[in-house]
Amino acid sequence: MPEGHTIHRLxxxxxxxxxxxxxxxVTSPQGKFADAAALLDGTPLTAAEAHGxxxxxxxxxxxxxxxxxxxxxxxxxxxxxxxxxxxxTDTVRLRLRNDTSYVDLRGPTTCALITDAxxxxxxxxxxxxxxxxxxxPALAYARISRSRTTIAALLMDQRIIAGVGNVxxxxxxxxxxxxxxxxxxxxxxxxxDAIWADLVVLMRxxxxxxxxxxxxxxxxxxAMGRPPRxxxxxxxxxxxxxxxxxxxxCGGEIRTADLAARNLFWCPTCQHR
DNA sequence: AATGCATGCGCAG
DNA sequence: TGCGCCTGCATTA
Numbered sequence: 039m040p041e042g043h044t045i046h047r048l049x050x051x052x053x054x055x056x057x058x059x060x061x062x063x064v065t066s067p068q069g070k071f072a073d074a075a076a077l078l079d080g081t082p083l084t085a086a087e088a089h090g091x092x093x094x095x096x097x098x099x100x101x102x103x104x105x106x107x108x109x110x111x112x113x114x115x116x117x118x119x120x121x122x123x124x125x126x127t128d129t130v131r132l133r134l135r136n137d138t139s140y141v142d143l144r145g146p147t148t149c150a151l152i153t154d155a156x157x158x159x160x161x162x163x164x165x166x167x168x169x170x171x172x173x174x175p176a177l178a179y180a181r182i183s184r185s186r187t188t189i190a191a192l193l194m195d196q197r198i199i200a201g202v203g204n205v206x207x208x209x210x211x212x213x214x215x216x217x218x219x220x221x222x223x224x225x226x227x228x229x230x231d232a233i234w235a236d237l238v239v240l241m242r243x244x245x246x247x248x249x250x251x252x253x254x255x256x257x258x259x260x261a262m263g264r265p266p267r268x269x270x271x272x273x274x275x276x277x278x279x280x281x282x283x284x285x286x287x288c289g290g291e292i293r294t295a296d297l298a299a300r301n302l303f304w305c306p307t308c309q310h311r
Numbered sequence: 312a313a314t315g316c317a318t319g320c321g322c323a324g
Numbered sequence: 325t326g327c328g329c330c331t332g333c334a335t336t337a
Contacts, residue, residue, distance in 0.1 A: 113329090115332080129330095129331070144331065145332080
């Protein structure tokens with residue numbers, strides 16, 4: 039369930055539960071991370087950081103390779119709990135335990151021990167992240183404003199902007215009335231500024247609530263006199279996974295299409311080329 | 312029981 | 325552009 043807000047929230051939660059400086063028990067019940075887990079076992083968790091959909095955990099092991107680089111991919115999941123930890127299932131790639139908490143990681147695309155230099159290389163290939171204070175949106179706009187590629191594809195390109203996934207993409211384009219097939223170079227500077235500012239607000243709220251809500255107060259079901267309806271993914275949205283349903287604003291049918299092997303959703307009436 | 316699907320991404324061609 | 329990979333859950337038979 040990972041877009042950038044999820045990963046930033048995970049960084050906060052790892053630190054809150056395991057960042058008190060005490061020794062962590064580190065295991066890999068599944069075995070694929072067993073060597074690294076043995077190396078880290080008994081050291082403290084000293085930092086947790088996110089850039090886009092990448093999570094970095096720093097342990098106090100006196101070793102050159104002391105960052106754990108985690109990427110959840112499409113299926114990866116992290117689950118926290120209070121001790122006593124139940125016996126781990128055989129899909130748990132990484133388990134951390136202390137006196138009060140445990141956390142299980144399963145199904146990640148990436149879970150690897152890396153050096154600080156390797157971590158820097160990951161940062162270098164990622165675009166600005168609306169959730170990071172050091173992010174420079176002009177870097178993203180420089181690429182977008184020169185590109186013939188659709189804005190829908192550009193928003194999903196982590197080299198251009200880091201952390202936006204399929205839900206935020208669909209929703210932010212709807213909120214700004216932009217057709218997903220519009221070319222990047224036809225996005226105005228003021229439009230981009232508004233999109234970026236909106237992503238900062240939406241994604242911060244996503245970190246706080248741990249879900250994606252994008253519907254403005256005046257368009258909520260209550261305000262519009264409709265029955266409340268929360269999408270399966272957990273939040274209230276305008277278009278994501280609402281194919282063929284009526285648009286919350288104009289009542290027209292929400293459209294869907296395949297774009298680069300992902301499902302795209304938009305309202306052809308409210309969103310313009 | 313089998314199938315399909317998902318908020319992702321890297322690779323081959 | 326299509327395919328494979330990681331897993332769990334809902335839907336279908």
